[in-house]
Amino acid sequence: xVGADGKDSAVAGLAGxxxxxxxxxxxxxxxxxxxxxxxxxxxxAWFLEPDMAYSFPNDDGVTVLAVLPDKKHLPAFRNDLxxxxxxxxxxLPEAPPIDSAERVSKIIGTVDHPLITRDPTAPGIALIxxxxxxGDPLWGVGCGWALQTAHWLAEEVAAAAAGGGDLxxxxxxxxxxxxxxxxxHQRLAVDFARSRPFNPMERLMFAAAARDARxxxxxxxxxxxxxxxxxxxxxxxVARAAAVNLRHRARRSQPVA
Numbered sequence: 678x679v680g681a682d683g684k685d686s687a688v689a690g691l692a693g694x695x696x697x698x699x700x701x702x703x704x705x706x707x708x709x710x711x712x713x714x715x716x717x718x719x720x721x722a723w724f725l726e727p728d729m730a731y732s733f734p735n736d737d738g739v740t741v742l743a744v745l746p747d748k749k750h751l752p753a754f755r756n757d758l759x760x761x762x763x764x765x766x767x768x769l770p771e772a773p774p775i776d777s778a779e780r781v782s783k784i785i786g787t788v789d790h791p792l793i794t795r796d797p798t799a800p801g802i803a804l805i806x807x808x809x810x811x812g813d814p815l816w817g818v819g820c821g822w823a824l825q826t827a828h829w830l831a832e833e834v835a836a837a838a839a840g841g842g843d844l845x846x847x848x849x850x851x852x853x854x855x856x857x858x859x860x861x862h863q864r865l866a867v868d869f870a871r872s873r874p875f876n877p878m879e880r881l882m883f884a885a886a887a888r889d890a891r892x893x894x895x896x897x898x899x900x901x902x903x904x905x906x907x908x909x910x911x912x913x914x915v916a917r918a919a920a921v922n923l924r925h926r927a928r929r930s931q932p933v934a
Contacts, residue, residue, distance in 0.1 A: 678802050679830070681823075684793050686808035692799045699792040702872025703729065704751055705814055706762055706786030707743035713778035715740060716771075723769050724883055727872040729815055730766070732773050739781065742766060742773060745815050747872045751788060758784055790814055792867050797855040798848040803830050810859055813866045816900065822859060829854050861906045878910065885918035888925050892918055 680688030689696065715721060715734055723730040729745040744765050746754070754761040762784050766775050793811035797804050806823030833851040836842035875883065886896035892914075899909035 680802060680804040680808040681806055681827070682808055684807040684811040686795075686804065688802065689795055689804055689808055692802050694795050694799050694802075694804070697794045699794075699867045699870065701790050701792060701813060701870045702727065702748055703745045703813075703815065703870065704748055704754070704786065704788040705743060705745040705790065706754070706758070706784050707741055708762065708780055708784045709735065709782035710740050710742060710773075710775060710778040711738055711781050713740040713742075713773055713775065715773070721771075721773075724875075725769075726875055728765075730769055740773070740778075742775070755788075787814075792863065792870055794860075794863060794867075796852065797826070798852045801844070801848075803834070803848055803851060805830055809855065810863055812863060813870045815870070816862075816866060818862070818866075818902065821902065826855060826859075829858075858905070862902060865906055878915075881915070881918050881922065882909070884925075885921040889917075889921040892921055 678688065680686050680692075682688055713732075715732055718734055720731065720733040727747045728750075731741075731743045731745075733741045733743075735741050744762060746765060750761070750765070763775060766772055790813070791811070792813055793807070795804060795809055797809040805826040807819060809826060810822065812818040812822065830851050833854065834842075834844065834847040837844040837847040869879075882892070882896065885892035887893070895909065895914050898904045899906070
């Protein structure tokens, strides 16, 4: 049996698979706008310590704006959702010009989205997607991990399903792949979801990504889960980030002619 029934998985519950829940210190809302230009037509991300925001180009000239504030802002959003959402966006550095754009959707979101981790298998059962592991919406991993875990499961159990392999061993192999490829990302996400200030390594790597094309590409590979945390923080990349930030500080300290 495959449990693909989301973060509140009935399959996991009926099978008695333990659930580990981690609090999320942020909440999130998004809306769709038409006529909202983006620099270079690309998406933008704001890491505001601890607040977050994103803008993404969508189909047919529509841009998606998402805000993920610290929960200290929640009373204001509950009191006036539209006003608080728009004020939050206007206050962003180099803010998208929403006043000259048309909002073409409701403002939708969630005020509580815990991170959930479960063992991905039990005897005769496999969990995929959010049923096995629910990440932080901040990183946009839900659909990607759902498809990826389904692919891993299919690869591992194909022979057993066709009568040519041992199902228990196949499920154990799927569980190993799942834990090795996803758990390190989830551990970082759980820590970051506490809505805490950046730690020194995050500050180093995030700042370099905003200042250098190669560092930005490296950040993209990590945020897209194409490399893991150890690949992201390899010595060469950390050294490059430190050099980028040092050059930036040196330029800023030079006297203006």
